[in-house]
Amino acid sequence: xxxxxxxxxxxxxxxxDKPIAIAAMFILVILIAGTVYTLDRFGSAPLFSPGYLIQQxxxxxxxxxxxxxxxxxxxxxxIDLSVPWTLAAGAMTATAVGGPWALPAALAVGLFVxxxxxLGVAYLRIPSMIFTLGVxxxxxxLMVAQxxxxxxxxxxxxxxxxxxxxxxxxxxxxxxxxxxVSILLVIMLRRTSFGRSIYAIGNKESAAYLSGxxxxxxxxxxxxxxxVLASLSGVLLAGYSTKAYQGMGDxxxxxxxxxxxxxxxxxxxxRGRYLGTVVGVILIVLLNSVLSIMEMPEAGRQIxxxxxxxxxxxxxxxxxxxxx
Amino acid sequence: MSATKSSDFMLKIKQNMGFSIAxxxxxxxxxxxxxAHPKGFSTQVLVQNSNEVFSLAMLAMAQTVPVLLGxxxxxxxxxxxxxxxxxSHLLEGQGVSVGFGVIVCxxxxxxxxxVNGCVVVFGRIQPIIATLATGAVYMGLALFLRPIPGGKINxxxxxxxxxxxxxxxxxxxxxxxxxxxxxxxxxxxxTALVLLILVAVLVWVPFRRSVTGRTVYAIGSAEGAAxxxxxxxxxxxxxxxxxxxxxxxxxGIFMAIQTSSGNAxxxxxxxxxxxxxxxxxxxxxxxxxxTxxxIGSIFGTLILKVISFNxxxxxxxxxxxxxxxxxxxxxxxxxxxxxxxxxxxQLELFR
Numbered sequence: 001x002x003x004x005x006x007x008x009x010x011x012x013x014x015x016x017d018k019p020i021a022i023a024a025m026f027i028l029v030i031l032i033a034g035t036v037y038t039l040d041r042f043g044s045a046p047l048f049s050p051g052y053l054i055q056q057x058x059x060x061x062x063x064x065x066x067x068x069x070x071x072x073x074x075x076x077x078x079i080d081l082s083v084p085w086t087l088a089a090g091a092m093t094a095t096a097v098g099g100p101w102a103l104p105a106a107l108a109v110g111l112f113v114x115x116x117x118x119l120g121v122a123y124l125r126i127p128s129m130i131f132t133l134g135v136x137x138x139x140x141x142l143m144v145a146q147x148x149x150x151x152x153x154x155x156x157x158x159x160x161x162x163x164x165x166x167x168x169x170x171x172x173x174x175x176x177x178x179x180x181v182s183i184l185l186v187i188m189l190r191r192t193s194f195g196r197s198i199y200a201i202g203n204k205e206s207a208a209y210l211s212g213x214x215x216x217x218x219x220x221x222x223x224x225x226x227x228v229l230a231s232l233s234g235v236l237l238a239g240y241s242t243k244a245y246q247g248m249g250d251x252x253x254x255x256x257x258x259x260x261x262x263x264x265x266x267x268x269x270x271r272g273r274y275l276g277t278v279v280g281v282i283l284i285v286l287l288n289s290v291l292s293i294m295e296m297p298e299a300g301r302q303i304x305x306x307x308x309x310x311x312x313x314x315x316x317x318x319x320x321x322x323x324x
Numbered sequence: 325m326s327a328t329k330s331s332d333f334m335l336k337i338k339q340n341m342g343f344s345i346a347x348x349x350x351x352x353x354x355x356x357x358x359x360a361h362p363k364g365f366s367t368q369v370l371v372q373n374s375n376e377v378f379s380l381a382m383l384a385m386a387q388t389v390p391v392l393l394g395x396x397x398x399x400x401x402x403x404x405x406x407x408x409x410x411x412s413h414l415l416e417g418q419g420v421s422v423g424f425g426v427i428v429c430x431x432x433x434x435x436x437x438x439v440n441g442c443v444v445v446f447g448r449i450q451p452i453i454a455t456l457a458t459g460a461v462y463m464g465l466a467l468f469l470r471p472i473p474g475g476k477i478n479x480x481x482x483x484x485x486x487x488x489x490x491x492x493x494x495x496x497x498x499x500x501x502x503x504x505x506x507x508x509x510x511x512x513x514x515t516a517l518v519l520l521i522l523v524a525v526l527v528w529v530p531f532r533r534s535v536t537g538r539t540v541y542a543i544g545s546a547e548g549a550a551x552x553x554x555x556x557x558x559x560x561x562x563x564x565x566x567x568x569x570x571x572x573x574x575x576g577i578f579m580a581i582q583t584s585s586g587n588a589x590x591x592x593x594x595x596x597x598x599x600x601x602x603x604x605x606x607x608x609x610x611x612x613x614x615t616x617x618x619i620g621s622i623f624g625t626l627i628l629k630v631i632s633f634n635x636x637x638x639x640x641x642x643x644x645x646x647x648x649x650x651x652x653x654x655x656x657x658x659x660x661x662x663x664x665x666x667x668x669x670q671l672e673l674f675r
Contacts, residue, residue, distance in 0.1 A: 077450075081598075120654075125673055127611040129396065133598055134654035141647020148643060206674035250591065254456060267450045299471065302464030304588075309457035313449045316579040 019264025019316045020276045026312065027283050034290035047290070060285035061178035062237050066276060067256040069229030071277045072222045072259050075189075076123055076201045078128035080223065083230045083256065085139035086113045087249030090231025091142055091238035095154035102157045106235045107228055110241025112141060114227030118220030128223075144246070152244055162240030176238055181229065184272050198222060200270030259284050262312050268297050291322060342608020344618040350626045357630060360637040366510040367488050374514035375486050375582055377629050379404065381520055383576030384597055384603035385477035386437075386568040391604050393564050394544045394613025395444070395451030395497060399459030400572045402596035403436045405588055407576025412475025415577075422478050427575060432443040433573015434460055434566050441565030445558045463562025466588035468645045473587035477580055485581050489513050514595075516578070520622065524575060527567075528618045544613025544657070603628055606656045627652075 035045045035288045046052050075078045086109070094106035112136060120131040131189060156164075164174050189195035200208035209215045230249070238244045257267075263280035265272025287308060289303045330586075337344045358364035383400050390397040408431050414425030442456040442513050484495040490511030493499045499507045531537045539560035542550035551557050580586055600621075607624030609616025631652055667673060 120658070124658055126657045126661045127612055128606075130605045130657055131654070133602060134650050134657060137646055137653060138652025139650075141650050142643065145641075145645055207672060209670065209674065219488050247591075251595075260455065261453050267453050268447060288550075290487070295535065297467070297471070299464045299467030299588075302460045302467060305459040306460030306462075309460070310443060310449070310454065312448065313457075314447050315454065 002241070009104050014038070015044070016264060016271060016273050016276070019243045019262070020273065020279050021313065022315055023262055023276065023279045023283050024073075026284055026308075027279070030286050030290050036163050037290075037294055040284060041070050047293075049137040055288055056173050056285050057282070058172040059239075059289075060281050061172075061174040063252060063259065063285060064178045064281040065181050065229050065257055066121065066237070067277050068181055068274070069226035070253075071260045071263075071265055071272065071274065072185075072198060073128070073226045074241055074257070075198050075269050075272060076219055077205075077221050078223075079218070080117060080226045080230075080255070081133045081253060082095065082113060082132040082136040082139060082227070083245075083253045084249035085136050086110060086227045087142060087234035087237070087252060088244065088247065089113070089139050089235030091244035091248060092147065092154075092234075093123070093231075094160060094235045095152060095156055095238055095244045098154065098157055103159060103235060104308055106231045110228035110231030111224055112227075113231075114224030115220065117227065120220040122216040126283060137318075141279040147246070150246070154243070156239045156242050156244075160235055161242070162239075164236040164239030174240065177232075177236060181232075182274065182278060187221040189274055194218065194221065199270055202266075202271070204270075224313060228266035232278075255284050258309055262309065264316065293314055329607065339368075340608065343617065343623070344608075346620060346627060347351060348425045350630060351621050352514065353627070353630050353634065357634050357637060360634075362519040362637075367514070368471060370512075370517070371486070371488055371514040371555040373629070373633060374516040374520070377515040379575040379579045379582070380599055380603065380629065381598065381599040381622050381625040382578065383573050384607065384625045385523070385618040386571035386575070387597075387604045388609055388616065388618040388621045389564045389568045389571075389599040390451055390538050391601075391611060392544045392613055392616060393568070394424050394547070394563060396601070397440065397455045397568050397658065398452060398597055398609070399440060399455040399462055400434070400568060400600050401593035401595070402462035402466070403433055403569050404579060404596060406436060406462045407433045408580045408583075409466040409469040409475075409575040409586035409588050411577045411580035413469060414474070414638055415481060415580060417476045418478065418643040422481060429577050430573055432494060433576060434570040437566040437569015437572070438562065440569065441562040443560045444565060448559040453483070459593075461636040463588065463590055466586075466593075470586040473585055473589075475580075475585045479584075481552075482581055482584050485515050485519070485578070489515055491515075507629070517610075519578075522573070522621060524622065524626055525654060527571070529568060531563075532617065536560055540564045541614055544615075546614075588648065599625075602653050603641060606653065627656075633673035 016230060031047050033049045038047060067323055070080060071084065089109050090106040093109045094102040097105040116130050117128070117135055120126050120135070121128045121295060121304065125130075162173060163177060164172075166173055189198065197208065197213045197215075200211070200213055201215055202219060205215055233252070234244070234249065241248075258275050259280035260272070261267050261270065261280070264276070265276060265278025287305065290303070291304060298303070337348065356367070361369055363369050383404055386400045386403075387397055410432055411429045414428055417420050436619065440451075440458050443449055443458060444451050447454065480495050484492045488511060492505075492515045493507065493511070494501045521551070536556075539550065539555045539557070540563070542553070542555055543557060543560055547557065550560075603624035604616070604621045606612060606623065606627055607616065607620030607622065609620055629651065631649060632645060635642060635648070640648075662666055
């Protein structure tokens with residue numbers, strides 16, 4: 001009976017909302033499974049306490065900001081693999097410059113990387129998969145040459161600490177930054193011609209071009225936004241951990257792609273809602289956290305992580321068969 | 325007669341421009357490397373280089389097949405690591421048990437690829453995201469097999485496979501312990517190089533010429549048209565991913581033999597996957613699918629590796645190496661894309 005109700009209410013949802021509803025339900029399942037474990041093991045249920053959830057959101061905000069940028073790029077059916085070292089370069093620049101110019105300098109790094117990516121993809125029409133991979137290697141090379149391959153000795157500035165780690169009314173500022181980025185992005189995607197152009201390009205680039213969409217400009221701006229958001233996330237992450245370090249972005253690119261896709265955005269572009277990406281980020285962060293509470297070894301975590309992505313996509317991410 | 329033959333040859337070169345440039349570039353750079361190396365043109369250097377190249381060359385071949393479909397396999401590095409860890413458990417013993425272990429490893433690699441294929445074909449999930457997920461699963465399995473690096477490989481196998489043919493024959497005890505006079509001219513060839521050529525000739529070439537192989541190319545060019553022509557789309561995709569897993573498995577076995585241990589290193593697996601994509605592109609295979617070959621990808625790997633070889637002989641700060649690798653990759657793909665600028669009709673750019 002409940003199954004029938006569920007299937008009826010799910011089928012009423014639009015194609016873009018269904019993944020979000022299912023992913024949100026899965027988040028509840030994770031929380032409940034974790035709580036059953038903690039009740040059994042320690043006799044307490046910390047997973048539903050506000051403190052725990054807010055801390056998870058704070059950790060999730062770094063991934064969330066990266067995923068927001070990645071979503072823009074995926075929506076125009078491209079991908080940005082230069083995120084790891086754009087993030088690290090943003091963090092390293094911010095700590096190296098220091099003072100009031102730390103944040104602008106880091107965002108400028110993002111602007112620069114994004115412009116290069118956009119030019120390569122929009123004008124040279126090199127597949128973004130390989131071009132951003134090359135840019136990532138160059139950024140890594142520059143940072144390794146700059147720092148000698150060690151973690152830089154520089155420290156995060158007070159502003160970075162304030163943005164990433166400090167709290168107002170018990171809520172970390174990182175969450176506010178994520179919220180601000182999210183609101184701007186939703187307005188941009190739903191209310192501006194730029195947002196519509198992004199969806200149009202993702203659906204069919206040639207059609208968008210013929211209807212007068214400046215496809216090259218939109219592509220470049222999407223890549224710039226992605227890189228700027230990655231470097232912003234790097235600044236926050238450096239503020240959170242008080243310093244920048246080598247490889248700090250490596251753990252962000254694949255989870256960001258996974259979060260975007262779990263949230264129902266089509267990996268081929270053109271379809272998906274921003275809310276889905278937020279839900280996807282929360283799902284991944286909570287899954288990681290609950291598995292580590294369960295003291296699951298790294299091996300088991302990897303397997304569960306992979307199986308969850310496949311299972312979610314089998315439910316709603318299936319493509320259509322080629323028939324013509 | 326000879327005129328038409330030479331023009332045929334020129335046409336072939338023109339049609340495989342990316343591949344031809346890759347071969348030429350490699351030949352020149354590798355020649356310079358040997359000239360500058362104090363022990364240049366010696367078996368010792370050749371053996372060392374072949375051993376370093378082999379695993380990535382296998383991964384590049386593996387990556388080529390899904391790329392020809394128009395897809396991508398982000399799990400090749402994970403499959404290689406999984407088989408590396410499996411081999412570090414199975415290749416310890418002597419004689420028959422080692423042979424049995426190699427066969428199990430080969431089957432396991434192919435099985436991992438087959439699972440990828442099933443998720444893509446029957447789950448109808450995009451290859452890039454499907455293999456991202458299965459790659460995590462394979463890494464998890466590898467970590468179960470080897471939570472910490474370790475294990476051991478039969479020492480004879482290690483010695484025979486990572487040296488020249490002469491040492492191979494001596495260890496295995498064929499050709500009068502490798503002292504047969506007819507054998508001497510080829511005794512200095514590295515075993516890994518011979519193995520690489522054997523895999524290319526015995527696995528890739530037959531696949532390329534089979535109906536299944538041509539189906540893979542057809543799917544990459546136009547899946548709808550391939551379907552309408554009555555080709556077995558599902559079978560082609562399954563075969564492509566299975567072959568990718570099989571080749572990645574060979575790379576994993578060699579890695580275990582070479583390092584004499586198993587190591588489930590997540591960053592290393594990721595780096596190998598990304599290098600395999602770079603090799604494929606430098607080797608002239610289009611990421612859009614339908615054109616290219618695994619042989620080209622081997623040369624793509626050789627070019628990537630030869631750059632790092634050159635860092636050792638020419639006195640360049642090793643810290644600059646990643647920067648140069650990135651710049652070479654960017655330069656290679658940008659040069660390949662310059663013809664775009666000559667296109668008059670913008671609509672031809674969209675595919």
